[in-house]
Amino acid sequence: MQTDSLFYRLFQTCPALFFELIGESDVEAETYTFRSVELKQTAFRMDGVFIPRTHTAETPVYFVEVQFQLDEQLYARLLSEVTIFLRQNPEVEQWAIFVIYGDRTCAPKDARAHAPFLRMPEIQLVYLDELPEQDDESIEMGLIRLIVEPSQTAVEQAQQLVQQATNVPSRLSSSEIIEMIETIVVYKFPTLSWQEVEAMFGLSELKQTRVYQQGREEGERLLILRQLNRRLGSISDDAQSQIMALTVEQLEVLGEALLDFTTADDLREWFSTHANRMSDA
Numbered sequence: 001m002q003t004d005s006l007f008y009r010l011f012q013t014c015p016a017l018f019f020e021l022i023g024e025s026d027v028e029a030e031t032y033t034f035r036s037v038e039l040k041q042t043a044f045r046m047d048g049v050f051i052p053r054t055h056t057a058e059t060p061v062y063f064v065e066v067q068f069q070l071d072e073q074l075y076a077r078l079l080s081e082v083t084i085f086l087r088q089n090p091e092v093e094q095w096a097i098f099v100i101y102g103d104r105t106c107a108p109k110d111a112r113a114h115a116p117f118l119r120m121p122e123i124q125l126v127y128l129d130e131l132p133e134q135d136d137e138s139i140e141m142g143l144i145r146l147i148v149e150p151s152q153t154a155v156e157q158a159q160q161l162v163q164q165a166t167n168v169p170s171r172l173s174s175s176e177i178i179e180m181i182e183t184i185v186v187y188k189f190p191t192l193s194w195q196e197v198e199a200m201f202g203l204s205e206l207k208q209t210r211v212y213q214q215g216r217e218e219g220e221r222l223l224i225l226r227q228l229n230r231r232l233g234s235i236s237d238d239a240q241s242q243i244m245a246l247t248v249e250q251l252e253v254l255g256e257a258l259l260d261f262t263t264a265d266d267l268r269e270w271f272s273t274h275a276n277r278m279s280d281a
Helices: 003-013 014-019 072-090 112-118 139-148 151-167 174-188 195-200 209-230 236-243 249-261 264-280
Strands: 032-038 045-052 060-067 094-101 124-125
Touching: 003 014, 003 032, 003 045, 003 060, 003 139, 003 174, 014 032, 045 072, 060 072, 072 094, 072 112, 112 124, 139 151, 139 174, 139 249, 151 174, 174 195, 209 236, 209 249, 209 264, 236 264, 249 264
Parallel strands: 060 094, 094 124
Antiparallel strands: 032 045, 045 060
């Protein structure tokens, strides 16, 4: 898994983390949806865009680019994509670009042609290795720091996050955080297997605990509800109650099925067939 994919997965799972990262913690993250955007009639696809669920003059669109390797054409490509997006979406009045670098070595060396753009307040460059630490920093921000943590101290940092995941309240469930820790550690130490990572942090025993299982169920339900709201709009209270009653196994089946849903009728049909069939098994 590439480093930028880890970030996009984090932003997809926890939109509030992006706004904490850029120092806009007061933004209502749930009013945004994070997705990739294909630009019509071009060969461009924007990997990360925070788009307001309801457009107003006060709600900006945030373009996000995560860069962990040198690309001298980055600014030319990114600025082209943004201007095409604005041309194709004339309702957008406010916008901002955040380029997130692992460190300064990942930034283009010769940016003279784009210097006037880079001086605009709408364009911000973030260097993760230079982020100041905050006393009230979230566990999710700790996940971002773990991605860029040097290998020699990453294991200790991951162990601390595992402890926090079961003791400190956060936006994500303990199971979601631990799964992200596992993913990051496997990425940073590619010679380790998932089993070795679980043994290193004692995760095999942790995953058998009631607290972890409850966290896993809660995380699965919240993820399903977010996905359904994005695909179908606001779902009914009755549908939410039915989802809250599903087991983890049923939630996983629904998670695969909802990718083909286009209307609320598809969800009702699923409940009338699959859910009843599984409860009778």
